[in-house]
Amino acid sequence: xxxxxxxxxxxxxxxxxxxxxxxxxxxxxxxxxxxxxxxxxxxxxxxxxxxxxxxxxxxxxxxxxxxxxxxxxxxxxxxxxxxxxxxxxxxxxxxxxxxxxxxxxxxxxxxxxxxxxxxxxxxxxxxxxxxxxxxxxxxxxxxxxxxxxxxxxxxxxxxxxxxxxxxxxxxxxxxxxxxxxxxxxxxxxxxxxxxxxxxxxxxxxxxxxxxxxxxxxxxxxxxxxxxxxxxxxxxxxxxxxxxxxxxxxxxxxxxxxxxxxxxxxxxxxxxxx
Numbered sequence: 001x002x003x004x005x006x007x008x009x010x011x012x013x014x015x016x017x018x019x020x021x022x023x024x025x026x027x028x029x030x031x032x033x034x035x036x037x038x039x040x041x042x043x044x045x046x047x048x049x050x051x052x053x054x055x056x057x058x059x060x061x062x063x064x065x066x067x068x069x070x071x072x073x074x075x076x077x078x079x080x081x082x083x084x085x086x087x088x089x090x091x092x093x094x095x096x097x098x099x100x101x102x103x104x105x106x107x108x109x110x111x112x113x114x115x116x117x118x119x120x121x122x123x124x125x126x127x128x129x130x131x132x133x134x135x136x137x138x139x140x141x142x143x144x145x146x147x148x149x150x151x152x153x154x155x156x157x158x159x160x161x162x163x164x165x166x167x168x169x170x171x172x173x174x175x176x177x178x179x180x181x182x183x184x185x186x187x188x189x190x191x192x193x194x195x196x197x198x199x200x201x202x203x204x205x206x207x208x209x210x211x212x213x214x215x216x217x218x219x220x221x222x223x224x225x226x227x228x229x230x231x232x233x234x235x236x237x238x239x240x241x242x243x244x245x246x247x248x249x250x251x252x253x254x255x256x257x258x259x260x261x262x263x264x265x266x267x268x269x270x271x272x273x
Contacts, residue, residue, distance in 0.1 A: 001021045001111070002022070003019045003020065004020055005019070005020035005110075006018075006019050006020070006088070007020070007087075007088035008088065008089050008090065009089070009092065009112070009122075009125065009138075009151070010089045010090065010091045010092060011092055011121075011125055011136075012092075014121050014124075014125075015121075016114065016118050016121040016122050017114065017115035017116075017117065018090070018112045018113060018114055018115060018118065018122065018158075019112070019113050019114075019115055020110045020111070020160065021110060021111045021112075021113065022111075023111045023159060024109055027210070028210075028213065046060065062074050062075075062076075087140075087141050088141070090112075090138050090139075090140045090149070090151065090160065091138055092136045092137070092138045092151065093138060093139060094136070094137040095129075095132070095134040095135070095136055095137070096134060096135060096136075096137055097133070097134060097135075098134075098150075098152065101135075101150060104169060105163045105164050105169065106150070106161050106162075106163060107161065107162040107163060107164055108162045109160070110161070111157050111158075112151075112157065112158040112160055122158070126156075126157075126158055129151075129152065129153045129158075130153045135151060135152035135153075136150065136152070137149070137150060137151075138150070140160065140162075142162065147162045147163070148163040149161060149162050
């Protein structure tokens with residue numbers, strides 16, 4: 001499994017070196033937009049509507065729109081300074097009961113595996129969390145920003161799940177639900193509860209499928225591929241090479257964000273001896 005990040009878990013005075021792997025993948029069908037006349041993928045360009053010219057990457061800067069149409073310019077040095085020193089440490093701050101965290105807070109999931117020499121400390125934390133029945137709340141820097149995260153035992157591994165910050169959760173009271181005047185009878189509640197009981201079953205995720213993806217995959221297998229007009233071999237080779245290079249860049253893109261741990265306490269290695 002591809003390693004997307006390397007760092008360590010800070011657990012009291014224990015330092016557990018770990019690797020991070022994506023725990024999920026989006027398998028929704030992905031389509032390319034093609035030119036109808038020749039079935040060639042279209043390109044997207046960045047264009048300035050004021051100057052009427054295409055803009056290269058080196059001509060692009062960042063701006064924060066503080067009023068409509070008015071921007072405060074921020075250069076990369078300013079942004080890096082505001083982000084502060086990025087740590088490669090998953091710093092545990094608290095242990096809580098999982099039921100205390102509403103699912104609305106969960107964002108992305110990542111598997112953690114021990115790096116060389118960290119197996120014993122990794123297993124110690126994993127088993128201690130299983131026995132206690134608690135999960136850890138931690139801070140971790142990913143994709144050039146500090147994230148709130150939950151760390152928990154899942155099967156034989158530790159899973160890190162990034163969380164939304166409280167102010168990123170929209171106020172539920174802003175949802176337009178007008179039910180105060182609606183009256184529900186006790187008999188209706190009783191019947192609805194009985195129906196819930198009848199439909200209650202163990203959660204078996206493997207029985208849930210994406211019907212559209214399944215139908216599309218079958219359809220693609222049956223349908224003859226759409227071919228574009230014949231082109232000279234040289235042009236075809238260039239297109240194939242560009243696609244291969246793009247895919248190679250996507251696969252081999254390194255993790256962003258490097259920094260040094262800002263540990264306030266001296267870490268004691270949790271590696272095996």
